[in-house]
Amino acid sequence: MKNRRKTDLVRVRFAPSPTGYLHLGNARTALFNYIFARHEGGKLVLRIEDTDKERSKKEYEDMLIDDLKWLGIEWDEGPDVGGEYGPYRQSERTHIYNEYLEKLKQSGHVYKCYCTPEELEEERKKALAEGRPPRYSGKCRNLTEEERKELEEEGKSYVWRFRVPDGETIVFEDLIKGVVEINVNEFGDFVIVRSDGSPVYNFVVVVDDALMKISHVIRGEDHLSNTPKQILIYRALGFPEPKFAHLPIILGEDRSKLSKRHGAVSVRAFRDEGYVSEAMFNGLALLGWHPKRDSEVILKDEIIKEFDIRDIHNAPAVFDRAKLKWLNGVYIREILDLDDLTNRAIPFFKKFGYEADFDYYKKVMEAIRDSIEVLNDIKERAYPFFVDEYDFDEDAIAFIKENQNSLNVIKAFYEKVKETPALDKQTFKRLTKEIQKQLKVKGKQLFMPIRIALTGKTSGVDIATLVEIIGKDRVLKRLERAIDYLSKV
């Protein structure tokens, strides 16, 4: 890191609203903030934007924090860890907002507006019908003291609006989008404090970012058009402006902003399905960013090392479930250490009612890790290791019927196993070889009957591995049951 003065320290923030589960889009925003902070040797602050009292819930905040931690995102300051610029929940900062509202009143940057929501709605409709941009007319902008007094005596409530300078063009350099120019006439005087006295997002976000010394505001592109409003407030309050970076948003398969209607899009849902956090981290980072060297699989530390915010692709990205799933499979079969993988898999085994001890789980994971992509696949793939009273599926029964020798193979195998002291892979190989000679069957004719007898299915894990893990006794029991059942079909 170059020598940076303390005041130049990079400070970024992730500021979610606790109104639901952490979803993929927000998770990616958090991720890029985290990666950027770490790459620059700066700090990440977590701030809870709970000014919407209707929808904000503490449970959501807890889940947000839990999901963020799970993903591997760590913050230096936040409601749970504290920090010198707290409090980190907006609902606990109202006195601060009041203080800055006071400053804006003093400097004449804001004024009271007595228009009712109905009147505004009316105006909006009219503007739209006439093809004008639907913005506030400025009706209450220049009310005299007397007019105000009158309106207030009528018992009219008011909001505080920001006085937008007419015709000014705000220019800022976005780290991702480049130079962005927006004329303030696009939006007109906007509300800063509601009639119930609560401050609105565009106002609090500026106060908080400035007071928390945020150097780079990295957020979703849906905030791009809010930026000029915020810049106006920065200037009115005399705050230094941070640098902005607007991330292209994530789209669903239908090319609209990714949301609930695109199916499971919360981090929680992916967790529950058995995605591992490292794969999520990797996959999310790949949405809009790519390492210089040509590889899709890249660990957190390398991402942090290689990351450059200027390399973020500036077109929106369609979320590709299939690719994330594939990536998850790579982590399961190639990256994670077996003990670690097993520990993560245990809750899934239990969820499916597969009970055993760690060593057994570990053996099973070793046997199946190459054939699963998400931990939920354990249900199907590990079935033969846990269930002894399985059904025989259609294909299996069909095979037995079509291959008359099958039952003989199973019976022969049963006899051999019975006389064997223990059943490991080598023994299994030896026994099947003997049967091959005795009954003159080989290949599929030899192995499929045994597979069917032991699992009830025509496909699945390697049989030699299966018998070694479940052991002689269970093999014999399964064979007895299979012979009994298959003789009757």
Add this chain to the structure above:
RNA sequence: GCCCCCGUCGUCUAGCCAGGCCUAGGACACCGGCCUUUCACGCCGGCGACACGGGUUCGAAUCCCGUCGGGGGCACCA
């Protein structure tokens, strides 16, 4: 409607800023083959894109303009 952002295989992207090294590279998906007692895994191969039009230039995916297309935003939500 208005404003802003964006436009390379079906999808994620490399290349674009510093034009020739691009008959456009990789990955997922899909298709085919190999491996294998099965399904997977793995390996090999195939399919497949510079949105369109005009300029600038000896030369354009790369620079400029226009068109079209996609997305986002226009709240007393964040």
